Structure formats: structure tokens, C-alpha cells
Amino acid sequence: MNAPQIVKQTRGRSQHTSSGAPSDERWIQILDVSTELFRTKGFAGTSMRDISEAVGLLKGSLYYYIEAKEDLLFNILKGLHDDGETIIEEVQFGSDDPISELRNYVTKAVIFAGRNAKRLAIFLRDFQCVPADKRSQIISEREMYVRTAEKLIEEAQQAGLSPESRDVHTAAILLMGAVSSTHEWLQPEGPRDIAQVAAEVADQLINGIAS
Amino acid sequence: MNAPQIVKQTRGRSQHTSSGAPSDERWIQILDVSTELFRTKGFAGTSMRDISEAVGLLKGSLYYYIEAKEDLLFNILKGLHDDGETIIEEVQFGSDDPISELRNYVTKAVIFAGRNAKRLAIFLRDFQCVPADKRSQIISEREMYVRTAEKLIEEAQQAGLSPESRDVHTAAILLMGAVSSTHEWLQPEGPRDIAQVAAEVADQLINGIAS
DNA sequence: CCTACCGATCGGTAGG
DNA sequence: CCTACCGATCGGTAGG
Numbered sequence: 036m037n038a039p040q041i042v043k044q045t046r047g048r049s050q051h052t053s054s055g056a057p058s059d060e061r062w063i064q065i066l067d068v069s070t071e072l073f074r075t076k077g078f079a080g081t082s083m084r085d086i087s088e089a090v091g092l093l094k095g096s097l098y099y100y101i102e103a104k105e106d107l108l109f110n111i112l113k114g115l116h117d118d119g120e121t122i123i124e125e126v127q128f129g130s131d132d133p134i135s136e137l138r139n140y141v142t143k144a145v146i147f148a149g150r151n152a153k154r155l156a157i158f159l160r161d162f163q164c165v166p167a168d169k170r171s172q173i174i175s176e177r178e179m180y181v182r183t184a185e186k187l188i189e190e191a192q193q194a195g196l197s198p199e200s201r202d203v204h205t206a207a208i209l210l211m212g213a214v215s216s217t218h219e220w221l222q223p224e225g226p227r228d229i230a231q232v233a234a235e236v237a238d239q240l241i242n243g244i245a246s
Numbered sequence: 247m248n249a250p251q252i253v254k255q256t257r258g259r260s261q262h263t264s265s266g267a268p269s270d271e272r273w274i275q276i277l278d279v280s281t282e283l284f285r286t287k288g289f290a291g292t293s294m295r296d297i298s299e300a301v302g303l304l305k306g307s308l309y310y311y312i313e314a315k316e317d318l319l320f321n322i323l324k325g326l327h328d329d330g331e332t333i334i335e336e337v338q339f340g341s342d343d344p345i346s347e348l349r350n351y352v353t354k355a356v357i358f359a360g361r362n363a364k365r366l367a368i369f370l371r372d373f374q375c376v377p378a379d380k381r382s383q384i385i386s387e388r389e390m391y392v393r394t395a396e397k398l399i400e401e402a403q404q405a406g407l408s409p410e411s412r413d414v415h416t417a418a419i420l421l422m423g424a425v426s427s428t429h430e431w432l433q434p435e436g437p438r439d440i441a442q443v444a445a446e447v448a449d450q451l452i453n454g455i456a457s
Numbered sequence: 458c459c460t461a462c463c464g465a466t467c468g469g470t471a472g473g
Numbered sequence: 474c475c476t477a478c479c480g481a482t483c484g485g486t487a488g489g
Contacts, residue, residue, distance in 0.1 A: 058474095079291035080375070083468060095469075096474050104468065160371055164291070202446065209447055212427030213420060220419050235413065236420055243454030269458095294484060306485075307458050315484065 062100055065090055066114075069107045074153045078108055078161040105166050108157070109173075112165060115154040116173045122147055123183050133190035134197070138241045140187065144180065144214045145233035149221030156218060181211050188244060197244050210240055273311055276301055277325075280318045285364045289319055289372040316377050319368070320384075323376060326365040327384045330358055334394050344401035345408070349452045351398065355391065355425045356444035360432030367429060392422050399455060408455055417455055424451055 068089045072081045083104055087094045101107060122143045130136045148155055158176070165173065184207035191197040217236060223229045279300045283292045294315060298305045312318060333354045341347045359366055369387070376384065395418035402408040428447060434440045 061474095075374075077288060077290055077372075079288050082466075084466085093475060095476080095478095098469065099474055102469095161288075163286075201450070205443065205446055206450060208431050209424060209428065209450060212430065213424035213451075216423030216427045217420065219423065232416065235416055239412070239417060239420060239454040240424075241454075242457040243450040243452075246453040246457055272458095293482075295482085304459060306460080306462095309485065310458055313485095 061090075065097065065100060066107065066111060070111050070153050070157065073108065073111065073157045073161065078157070078164045105164065105169075108161060109165050109169050111154055112158050112162065112173050115151055115158055116176055118151065119147055119176060123179055126183055126187070128186055128190070130190070131194075133187050133194055134241060134245050137184070137187040137191065137244070138237050140183065141210070141214060141237040141240055142230075142233045144211075145217050145221070145236050146229055148215055148218040149223045149229050149233070152218040152221060152223070155215065159215065177211065177215070180214075181207050184210050191245065198246075201244070206244055210244065213240055272301075276308065276311060277318065277321060281322050281364050281368065284319065284322065284368045284372065289368070289375045316375065316380075319372060320376050320380050322365055323369050323373065323384050326362055326369055327387055329362065330387060333358055334390055337394055337398070339397055339401070341401070342405075344398050344405055345452060345456050348395070348398040348402065348455070349448050351394065352421070352425060352448040352451055353441075353444045355422075356428050356432070356447050357440055359426055359429040360434045360440050360444070363429040363432060363434070366426065370426065388422065388426070391425075392418050395421050402456065409457075412455070421451055421455065 065086070069081075069086055072085055072089065076085070083097055084094045086107070087097050090097075122140070125143070126140050127136055162170070162173070162175070181204075185203050188197060188201075188203050188206055188210075192199045192201075192203070214236075221229065221232065276297070280292075280297055283296055283300065287296070294308055295305045297318070298308050301308075333351070336354070337351050338347055369384075373381070373384070373386070392415075396414050399408060399412075399414050399417055399421075403410045403412075403414070425447075432440065432443065
């Protein structure tokens with residue numbers, strides 16, 4: 036599978052028996068199957084029947100777990116958002132070596148993109164399918180990531196480690212666009228160690244800024 | 247609108263009157279409207295009724311121009327492919343300055359991405375919705391672009407202009423991923439000259455490789 | 458290009 | 474979680 040799916044979301048269902056809610060497994064399975072299908076066929080291109088059959092239920096039974104199809108998408112993307120937030124939180128601003136800080140940040144982001152390739156693809160493709168009133172709970176991650184990069188690039192410029200001629204916003208959005216595009220070809224289970232590939236990627240991208 | 251739509255595609259309709267086929271305009275309008283809707287709502291999320299109403303026809307009337315919904319997608323993406331092919335054809339291999347050649351290539355590709363942002367977004371999102379037997383006519387562009395970058399990077403390495411430690415394929419796919427991601431924020435009609443922004447983008451990306 | 462229509466499938470619900 | 478069902482909409486067609 037692809038990426039951890041921590042639960043604890045509202046699903047309008049009450050835990051019934053003792054000793055570990057039994058159908059949490061079902062819920063996780065539903066999310067995993069939905070993730071796989073949304074990635075390959077897109078949100079609009081995936082029917083509730085597609086999902087239910089892959090899970091082994093009847094279509095209507097899915098509504099025991101959700102209220103609407105969009106709930107599946109929301110839960111998948113909320114999980115991605117929550118798992119990714121750590122990366123930004125770990126960034127140290129005001130370091131004396133902002134370039135190293137930026138390199139660490141990019142490296143982590145690339146590894147994250149590789150490990151969460153499916154959910155990231157769904158985010159990039161179908162975020163707009165999340166009902167408008169729920170979108171703010173998945174605050175458009177891209178902007179946060181870009182803003183973080185902007186701050187570090189600014190610090191690098193002020194430290195004389197990056198040419199001030201370069202437009203910070205352009206540099207940052209290009210950088211993060213490159214980072215998120217890696218999900219399309221990174222293979223976390225592939226022959227090459229993902230941490231090593233990520234370091235290589237970060238190196239190339241940071242070189243472009245630091246020179 | 248966004249990008250030129252040269253026609254001359256099969257559409258199962260015969261020119262009737264003299265002096266310039268009158269409903270070629272309609273056909274172009276249909277493609278333009280489809281491009282706009284496919285970009286914002288996705289191929290699967292756009293209905294034939296959405297398109298027909300935006301054009302000002304009834305749904306069934308669209309089938310005077312096409313045989314299936316997929317024909318619209320195919321024509322849009324075939325047009326993108328044809329328009330983009332020039333960029334690769336203009337690349338000079340075996341130059342004595344492969345880095346400059348790579349910079350020119352990347353600059354052109356970025357400008358193209360900006361000018362064809364809508365169609366590129368559709369390509370990246372819904373290429374897989376093109377019927378399998380027609381996909382080869384839009385030979386997965388990405389691969390051609392990546393291969394072209396690979397060749398130029400190899401030449402740069404052999405000329406001692408890029409460290410040989412760097413994996414060529416990784417460098418090339420990262421580079422082209424960054425290039426194609428620019429369609430999301432480039433504004434060809436915006437305040438800044440797109441050629442200038444493209445040069446800036448190319449500079450940053452090439453710096454990462456040449457260093 | 459419209460009229461009038463097709464079967465299939467869509468997301469979703471009531472009631473158990 | 475199943476049974477049985479809903480109205481709405483889907484892509485597409487015949488015939489003019």
C-alpha cells in the first residue's frame with residue numbers, strides 16, 4: 036500500500052463492541068481502496084460501485100461509513116495534510132546556515148512526496164472536488180510549503196548565500212513545483228534508496244538557488 | 247483564450263459551401279469551450295451537456311462534430327502535441343556549448359508551458375482518458391522531452407560542464423518536471439514579460455545542473 | 458443542427 | 474451491513 040492512514044475522523048458511526056473496534060479495519064480498507072482508485076481513475080471517474088466492489092460490499096453499504104462520496108476524498112486528503120504538517124514544523128528559521136536548512140527541508144519534502152505519491156497525486160488533481168466549506172481544513176498546502184521556502188531563500192539572500200537578483204517568490208514556487216512533481220517517478224520501494232535519491236534531488240535544486 | 251487551435255482533424259463532417267467552411271468557427275469554439283471546461287472540471291467531471299450549453303447548442307448536436315466525447319479530448323491534446331513538437335526539433339545536439347543549448351531548450355519549454363497552460367493541465371491530468379489505441383498519436387510527450395534533456399546533460403558532462411557524479415536520468419526528469427509544473431503559476435498575460443520570467447526559471451534550473 | 462428518445466449508470470436513501 | 478428502490482443524469486442515437 037501507500038502511506039499510513041491514521042483514522043480518528045468523523046464518520047457518523049459509533050464503536051460498538053469491546054476490544055478494539057472491529058470495523059476500523061473496514062474503514063481503513065475503504066480509504067485505501069478509494070485512494071488507489073482515485074489516483075488511477077480520478078475522483079469524478081470513480082463510481083461508488085467501483086469502490087464497493089473492490090472492497091467487497093454493496094454500493095449502498097458504503098453509506099454506513101460516510102454521508103457522501105466527497106467524504107472519502109476529504110478524509111484521504113486530510114490525512115495527507117496532517118501527515119505532512121510535521122515537515123514544516125521542523126523547519127528552523129533564523130539559522131546561521133539557511134541553505135542547509137533549505138536543503139533539509141527539501142529533502143524531507145521529497146521523501147514525503149515519494150512515500151505519499153498516491154495521495155499527493157489525488158491532491159494535485161482533485162483538491163477542487165472537496166466541498167468548498169471543507170477545503171479550509173486542508174489549507175491549500177502548496178501555499179504553506181511555498182511560503183516556507185520563501186522565508187528560507189530570503190534568509191539565504193540576506194546571508195549572501197544566494198544572489199539577491201533572484202525573485203524570491205518565483206524561486207520558491209519553482210522549487211516547490213519541482214519537489215511535488217517528483218511524486219510521479221519516485222519509487223519508495225524501488226532499487227535505489229529513496230533517501231539517497233532525495234538528497235540528490237535536493238542537491239540539484241538547492242544548487243540552482245545557492246549559486 | 248488560451249493557445250492556438252489549428253484544426254484539420256478528422257471529424258466526420260464534409261465542407262459544404264464555398265468560400266471558407268463556415269462552421270469551422272463552431273468547431274474551434276467547441277474545442278475552446280471544451281478546453282476551458284476540461285481544465286476546470288476535468289474530463290470525467292465535464293458532461294456533454296456542460297459543453298453544449300456553453301457553446302449554445304443542444305447536447306445531441308455535438309455529435310454532428312464528433313463520434314464520442316473522447317474525440318474532443320483527443321483533438322485538444324493532439325493539437326498541444328503538434329504545437330510542441332517544434333521545440334524539440336529546434337534543439338541542436340553536438341553543440342560546443344551544450345549548457346547554452348539546454349538553457350535555450352528549457353526557456354522555450356517554459357514559455358510554451360505558460361502559453362499553453364490549459365491544454366498542458368489537461369494533458370497532465372487526463373491523458374489516460376484518451377482511448378488506448380489513439381494514445382500513440384500523442385506519444386507520451388513527457389518521455390520525448392525528458393530524453394532530449396538527458397542527451398544535452400550527457401553532452402554537458404562529457405564537456406566537463408556538469409559533474410559526472412550526477413545521475414543523468416534523475417537530473418533530466420527532475421528538470422522537466424519542474425518545467426512542466428510552471429504552467430500552474432505562469433501568467434502569459436500578466437504584468438511580467440513571460441520571456442523574462444522563463445529566462446529566470448531556466449537560469450535557476452540550469453544552475454542546478456551546471457554547477 | 459434540432460426533436461425525441463434509448464438503456465445504463467450515477468449518487469444516495471428508507472427501512473430493516 | 475443488505476434489500477430494494479429513487480430521481481436525475483449520463484453518453485449516445487435515429488431520423489429528419
